Amino acid sequence: xxxxxxxxxxxxxxxxxxxxxxxxxxxxxxxxxxxxxxxxxxxxxxxxxxxxxxxxxxxxxxxxxxxxxxxxxxxxxxxxxxxxxxxxxxxxxxxxxxxxxxxxxxxxxxxxxxxxxxxxxxxxxxxxxxxxxxxxxxxxxxxxxxxxxxxxxxxxxxxxxxxxxxxxxxxxxxxxxxxxxxxxxxxxxxxxxxxxxxxxxxxxxxxxxxxxxxxxxxxxxxxxxxxxxxxxxxxxxxxxxxxxxxxxxxxxxxxxxxxxxxxxxxxxxxxxxxxxxxxxxxxxxxxxxxxxxxxxxxxxxxxxxxxxxxxxxxxxxxxxxxxxxxxxxxxxxxxxxxxxxxxxxxxxxxxxxxxxxxxxxxxxxxxxxx
Amino acid sequence: xxxxxxxxxxxxxxxxxxxxxxxxxxxxxxxxxxxxxxxxxxxxxxxxxxxxxxxxxxxxxxxxxxxxxxxxxxxxxxxxxxxxxxxxxxxxxxxxxxxxxxxxxxxxxxxxxxxxxxxxxxxxxxxxxxxxxxxxxxxxxxxxxxxxxxxxxxxxxxxxxxxxxxxxxxxxxxxxxxxxxxxxxxxxxxxxxxxxxxxxxxxxxxxxxxxxxxxxxxxxxxxxxxxxxxxxxxxxxxxxxxxxxxxxxxxxxxxxxxxxxxxxxxxxxxxxxxxxxxxxxxxxxxxxxxxxxxxxxxxxxxxxxxxxxxxxxxxxxxxxxxxxxxxxxxxxxxxxxxxxxxxxxxxxxxxxxxxxxxxxxxxxxxxxxxxxxxxxxxxxxxxxxxxxxxxxxxxxxxxxxxxxxxxxxxxxxxxxxxxxxxxxxxxxxxxxxxxxxxxxxxxxxxxxxxxxxxxxxxxxxxxxxxxxxxxxxxxxxxxxxxxxxxxxxxxxxxxxxxxxxxxxxxxxxxxxxxxxxxxxxxxx
Numbered sequence: 024x025x026x027x028x029x030x031x032x033x034x035x036x037x038x039x040x041x042x043x044x045x046x047x048x049x050x051x052x053x054x055x056x057x058x059x060x061x062x063x064x065x066x067x068x069x070x071x072x073x074x075x076x077x078x079x080x081x082x083x084x085x086x087x088x089x090x091x092x093x094x095x096x097x098x099x100x101x102x103x104x105x106x107x108x109x110x111x112x113x114x115x116x117x118x119x120x121x122x123x124x125x126x127x128x129x130x131x132x133x134x135x136x137x138x139x140x141x142x143x144x145x146x147x148x149x150x151x152x153x154x155x156x157x158x159x160x161x162x163x164x165x166x167x168x169x170x171x172x173x174x175x176x177x178x179x180x181x182x183x184x185x186x187x188x189x190x191x192x193x194x195x196x197x198x199x200x201x202x203x204x205x206x207x208x209x210x211x212x213x214x215x216x217x218x219x220x221x222x223x224x225x226x227x228x229x230x231x232x233x234x235x236x237x238x239x240x241x242x243x244x245x246x247x248x249x250x251x252x253x254x255x256x257x258x259x260x261x262x263x264x265x266x267x268x269x270x271x272x273x274x275x276x277x278x279x280x281x282x283x284x285x286x287x288x289x290x291x292x293x294x295x296x297x298x299x300x301x302x303x304x305x306x307x308x309x310x311x312x313x314x315x316x317x318x319x320x321x322x323x324x325x326x327x328x329x330x331x332x333x334x335x336x337x338x339x340x341x342x343x344x345x346x347x348x349x350x351x352x353x354x355x356x357x358x359x360x361x362x363x364x365x366x367x368x369x370x371x372x373x374x375x376x377x378x379x380x381x382x383x384x385x386x387x388x389x390x391x392x393x
Numbered sequence: 394x395x396x397x398x399x400x401x402x403x404x405x406x407x408x409x410x411x412x413x414x415x416x417x418x419x420x421x422x423x424x425x426x427x428x429x430x431x432x433x434x435x436x437x438x439x440x441x442x443x444x445x446x447x448x449x450x451x452x453x454x455x456x457x458x459x460x461x462x463x464x465x466x467x468x469x470x471x472x473x474x475x476x477x478x479x480x481x482x483x484x485x486x487x488x489x490x491x492x493x494x495x496x497x498x499x500x501x502x503x504x505x506x507x508x509x510x511x512x513x514x515x516x517x518x519x520x521x522x523x524x525x526x527x528x529x530x531x532x533x534x535x536x537x538x539x540x541x542x543x544x545x546x547x548x549x550x551x552x553x554x555x556x557x558x559x560x561x562x563x564x565x566x567x568x569x570x571x572x573x574x575x576x577x578x579x580x581x582x583x584x585x586x587x588x589x590x591x592x593x594x595x596x597x598x599x600x601x602x603x604x605x606x607x608x609x610x611x612x613x614x615x616x617x618x619x620x621x622x623x624x625x626x627x628x629x630x631x632x633x634x635x636x637x638x639x640x641x642x643x644x645x646x647x648x649x650x651x652x653x654x655x656x657x658x659x660x661x662x663x664x665x666x667x668x669x670x671x672x673x674x675x676x677x678x679x680x681x682x683x684x685x686x687x688x689x690x691x692x693x694x695x696x697x698x699x700x701x702x703x704x705x706x707x708x709x710x711x712x713x714x715x716x717x718x719x720x721x722x723x724x725x726x727x728x729x730x731x732x733x734x735x736x737x738x739x740x741x742x743x744x745x746x747x748x749x750x751x752x753x754x755x756x757x758x759x760x761x762x763x764x765x766x767x768x769x770x771x772x773x774x775x776x777x778x779x780x781x782x783x784x785x786x787x788x789x790x791x792x793x794x795x796x797x798x799x800x801x802x803x804x805x806x807x808x809x810x811x812x813x814x815x816x817x818x819x820x821x822x823x824x825x826x827x828x829x830x831x832x833x834x835x836x837x838x839x840x841x842x843x844x845x846x847x848x849x850x851x852x853x854x855x856x857x858x859x860x861x862x863x864x865x866x867x868x869x870x871x872x873x874x875x876x877x878x879x880x881x882x883x884x885x886x887x888x889x890x891x892x893x894x895x896x897x898x899x900x901x902x903x904x905x906x907x908x909x910x911x912x913x914x915x916x917x
Contacts, residue, residue: 063511066503069462074495076469081492084484084560091470092477092878099474099888102467103895109463110899113455119905121898159559162478162875163754165747165786169478170559172879346485347555347562357493364500371504374516 055116058131060210060380061203062112067368069109081354085157085344086329089171090148093155094179101141108134135203136196143195147188149321150242150264152330153179157337174333187241194238197231198310205292205303212381228289235282235313242317243268248327250340257327257335267320274323277316284309399882400874403475406889408859410467412852413896417461419851422536422583423590423625424454425529429522430617436522446610447525449915450594453907455510460903464896475885479866479876486552486563487542490570494538502531536586537579544575546867547858548643550729554779556756556772561870574643577635584629585851588814591622592840592847595821597911599840602831610915616825623818630811634704640861641705641713642727644868646793647861649716650800652701655690657715663700666809668692669801675716675794716794728780737781739790746785749778783865786875795863803856810850817843 247263288306435443551568722738752775759767
């Protein structure tokens with residue numbers, strides 16, 4: 024297996040992961056302004072989620088089949104939450120929308136809260152594992168050819184009540200909410216909304232930081248599983264994730280840098296005189312770095328990234344679940360396009376957000392209003 | 394039995410989401426370009442009329458787009474949730490186009506979508522026009538990659554089975570991406586979207602003409618769409634013909650089902666219109682041969698002599714195998730490497746498939762035990778019979794026959810409606826250029842009625858493609874019963890019902906919103 028090839032693809036999928044996390048910030052203020060300001064950006068988040076799915080499929084097909092096919096209900100719940108989001112912006116204020124604006128606002132709210140929490144829970148399973156069995160030889164059994172099975176009837180719902188997963192889910196939600204508040208302050212011209220956000224962020228921001236610290240403590244004290252690259256045997260290692268940080272060093276650097284960025288962004292926002300764009304981008308950048316480093320920590324350094332709680336030998340590692348070298352190389356070529364894609368996203372983002380959005384803008388004749 | 398119903402429920406769920414998705418996608422594919430053409434007129438002439446026209450259709454586009462996106466995400470994740478074995482068995486090939494689709498197409502679409510809708514005051518006229526084109530191109534690129542993946546399932550190529558990982562691995566990206574089946578499928582599917590969008594625009598415009606409202610808007614919309622639609626339809630029919638040639642070579646069973654062709658001979662005729670005899674069942678072929686023999690294939694049919702032979706091979710006397718002929722073997726088919734081979738009977742293929750699968754099992758056992766010689770023997774057994782691998786999972790020979798009536802009727806409905814639309818476009822252009830298009834109510838009604846017809850036609854096309862290839866997820870390599878996830882059928886049943894309710898509600902809401910927007914018209 025080519026580590027180089029998987030590295031590139033892996034990075035890309037990780038990036039997909041983060042943009043999701045901060046992009047899904049959608050708390051419902053039942054304000055047209057908010058829906059519109061967020062509505063200009065929702066496609067970007069959604070697209071990232073879809074690309075994230077595609078990239079996992081292409082890079083780690085065994086994860087795709089084991090986790091999605093096993094933790095069926097968890098993923099289905101996430102899907103439902105995103106389906107109802109996709110239509111809600113466009114349908115909310117339109118005449119003839121059958122369900123009335125309130126329903127669509129509720130859809131958005133559900134997506135913003137439970138959508139983020141459940142995605143956090145799903146990411147938590149990279150550390151806490153799932154109760155599945157997996158044997159590739161099964162495919163040669165014509166009566167029971169399924170490779171991987173979930174061993175309980177909850178099919179992923181049990182992961183939600185796992186305290187570790189739930190903690191991460193809440194942290195993800197708080198992160199998304201913090202960034203959402205900052206985005207609103209940055210993008211919307213409204214005195215009342217701004218004051219409300221300003222007082223809210225004083226609670227949400229510190230809660231996010233505290234939650235994250237609690238999560239780090241839980242993570243660094245837990246037992247992880249290490250894979251022997253020679254023979255594929257998997258064994259428990261105490262403080263595995265802490266060692267991953269100290270042995271690899273660069274995730275640690277990224278994590279520290281990320282935390283510092285988040286803290287400075289929050290500090291600027293709460294104590295600064297003027298709410299500029301910098302606090303949003305500082306915090307966002309910090310979140311990206313921190314999550315990125317955690318995901319690296321979940322799989323690199325010979326770590327089993329999806330542990331089977333039934334028998335660790337079934338666990339998924341980069342070695343047994345990745346795509347072939349050829350496919351990963353193909354993907355690496357395709358990901359050469361990523362800077363170009365980022366470039367035009369940046370250009371469009373700038374062109375579209377030069378000025379703040381106010382209620383007057385929405386009544387201008389050339390505006391497509393949500 | 395439980396497994397069978399799990400497979401059926403999973404198939405039903407996939408079919409349901411795919412069909413809902415396909416209600417929204419084709420309109421997006423075509424309408425994007427129609428809008429871009431209208432906006433081009435606006436930028437070149439500066440005439441506000443064109444801006445107003447383009448913006449009206451953009452509104453429709455946006456409503457339709459949102460729900461297309463919503464149904465699309467379910468499809469993508471369903472490969473994992475409901476077809477987990479499939480995801481591993483071919484994820485190495487199938488995943489790459491999906492990921493590339495995300496990077497290259499979806500971001501293009503979604504980024505410039507924002508400019509198209511919110512950027513009128515924020516970017517220059519030209520930048521806006523470019524954005525509109527980029528959205529149209531982005532939607533079509535999205536279609537390209539998913540169709541590449543779909544074509545690969547129908548005609549797997551460019552890969553090698555690896556027994557160590559128990560999956561197929563990609564060895565040639567370009568033969569996957571540029572497979573002739575993929576290119577043909579892309580052309581056939583996108584032009585279908587263009588034709589559908591053209592008929593949609595003409596139908597809605599005809600309603601305005603009937604109401605004597607916005608006549609300039611309606612007539613210009615009709616003119617652009619009719620020209621766009623007619624050209625697309627010609628390409629569509631041409632690619633449909635190409636598609637039949639591919640199916641004949643690579644999926645003979647699908648072709649036999651499309652034509653309801655049971656027993657064939659040289660110079661096979663083509664059924665133009667027909668009603669199948671529901672009493673003729675393929676299960677009887679094995680269980681009750683006498684009854685089977687006595688049942689005629691059709692109640693009624695009008696055929697074109699030697700038509701099918703001409704269609705698939707351009708020669709009058711070509712032999713096209715029927716369902717029974719395929720079950721019995723002995724006909725010539727093209728394998729994955731493009732070599733022509735004589736097909737063995739299905740029962741023999743099932744045996745060869747079992748040999749291939751046993752070879753895989755032995756290989757993995759030998760590999761674990763460190764038995765190099767045993768590995769070599771098992772590998773040879775696996776690879777020699779790999780073309781029949783999937784048949785090893787088939788329980789009884791008649792399982793390889795798809796649902797014939799569904800495939801047959803869908804195919805014929807599609808073809809007949811395609812012919813009707815050719816006449817319809819020609820008539821529309823004639824009436825428009827004569828200047829009499831606003832006068833005839835019967836024409837307006839025909840145009841409005843064509844909207845549901847074109848949706849039926851489009852769905853029928855997918856039924857032919859997807860039902861016709863059953864039981865294969867990957868042609869000859871992996872049947873549905875070996876591809877499905879290990880979830881309970883009760884879970885799938887629940888999500889199936891939930892999806893059905895959710896999508897139906899959203900569809901009704903969407904139609905409701907569209908009707909209001911159309912009623913309001915472009916003036917507002």
